[in-house]
Structure formats: structure tokens, C-alpha cells
Amino acid sequence: AQRVTQPEKLLSVFKGAPVELKCNYSYSGSPELFWYVQYSRQRLQLLLRHISRESIKGFTADLNKGETSFHLKKPFAQEEDSAMYYCALSGNTGFQKLVFGTGTRLLVSP
Amino acid sequence: EAQVTQNPRYLITVTGKKLTVTCSQNMNHEYMSWYRQDPGLGLRQIYYSMNVEVTDKGDVPEGYKVSRKEKRNFPLILESPSPNQTSLYFCASKTHRESYEQYFGPGTRLTVT
Numbered sequence: 001a002q003r004v005t006q007p008e009k010l011l012s013v014f015k016g017a018p019v020e021l022k023c024n025y026s027y028s029g030s031p032e033l034f035w036y037v038q039y040s041r042q043r044l045q046l047l048l049r050h051i052s053r054e055s056i057k058g059f060t061a062d063l064n065k066g067e068t069s070f071h072l073k074k075p076f077a078q079e080e081d082s083a084m085y086y087c088a089l090s091g092n093t094g095f096q097k098l099v100f101g102t103g104t105r106l107l108v109s110p
Numbered sequence: 111e112a113q114v115t116q117n118p119r120y121l122i123t124v125t126g127k128k129l130t131v132t133c134s135q136n137m138n139h140e141y142m143s144w145y146r147q148d149p150g151l152g153l154r155q156i157y158y159s160m161n162v163e164v165t166d167k168g169d170v171p172e173g174y175k176v177s178r179k180e181k182r183n184f185p186l187i188l189e190s191p192s193p194n195q196t197s198l199y200f201c202a203s204k205t206h207r208e209s210y211e212q213y214f215g216p217g218t219r220l221t222v223t
Contacts, residue, residue: 034210043215045213045214090210097158097168098143098155100145100152101152102152
């Protein structure tokens, strides 16, 4: 079964501090992992995808198959990073089904 | 503007009164999906459709129906709503089943009393 766990409901940091949003997954095959973000009053949108290995808005995420993790990191948080972040997994049967974690709210204070 | 629209955005109704939440996309996407978002549970897939007249159950389909008669529309039907269907509902679409990025609608907040 596919499962995504985000252990933190809320992560509160000060501007300029490093941020790490945790995501662990359970899947027997080779997963595709994503981070989606929802800013206040905006739609849920794709932030990044593990296979692209890009840095988007200063965020990066590395897939660690040994630890079955896909943590989202940013070295210096900005106030505009405050949002709800969802980790999501799609199995190797195609992207038909996306399983989401419960989400972590990131609050960046000035 | 390319987007997914949902109507209504907010709805308060009573138990048992049939309702439909519409979802429309103007991107010619083949794949569409419905999710519900509940505190502590994240987003859970209700139904999805890979193309016109092709629909399938997601993780939490009980109490819901869908139809896909046209490519652009994917309405969510609650034949007899119950209070446990009070939730925030999102429609999403993507180009086709193998695409990885889903585009989400703004959400519909439904309250069933």
C-alpha cells in the first residue's frame, strides 16, 4: 500500500533560519515523489518533483530510498514561504493515483 | 487563462438533499480527479476519470457519484449528503494519465447539517 507520512502539523521558524519539512513514505516499488504547496488564498500547486532534481524558490528535496524519505529543505526561510506543504507519492504504475500526506503548515516569522 | 473552476465555492445544505458540485477545465486535459481535504487526513482521492466516459473509484468513493460526459466537465454528485461529508473538496486535472503535474481548482467548502 502507498502511504505518505508528514510527522509535523506545524513548523514555526524565524526568517533566515533553515527549514526542513519531513516526509516519509511507504511503497514497495519505485515511487515518484512530489511536494505541493498551498499559499494563503491560493490553489494547491506543484512545488517540485524528485526526478527533476531542481531547486524551486530555494527549496530542494532529495529522495533517500534507504530511509524512504523525501524531506523538503531551504537554507534560509523567507516570510513568503509561509504556506501549507504537502508531500505526495505516485506509484510506478503511472501517475494515475496521487497519495498525499497530511500536510505541514510552515510559519515564518519576521 | 488556463484553469480549473469549481462551483459553488461555498455551500451549506441539509442531510439528504441532493447536490452537485461542478468542475470544469479549459486545458483539454484527459484526466480529472476529485479530492476531499479534512483536518489531520490531508487530501484523499474520491474518484478519478482518465477520459470521457471512463471513471474509477479512488480511496473514499462511498456516498459520491461522478460522471464524465464531456472532456471539460467532471461533476461530483452527492445523492444523499450526510454530515460526515462536510469537507473541503478539490477538483484537479492533468494532461493525461501519465502526466505528473495536477492542476487544482480553488476548492468547494461544503457543510452538511
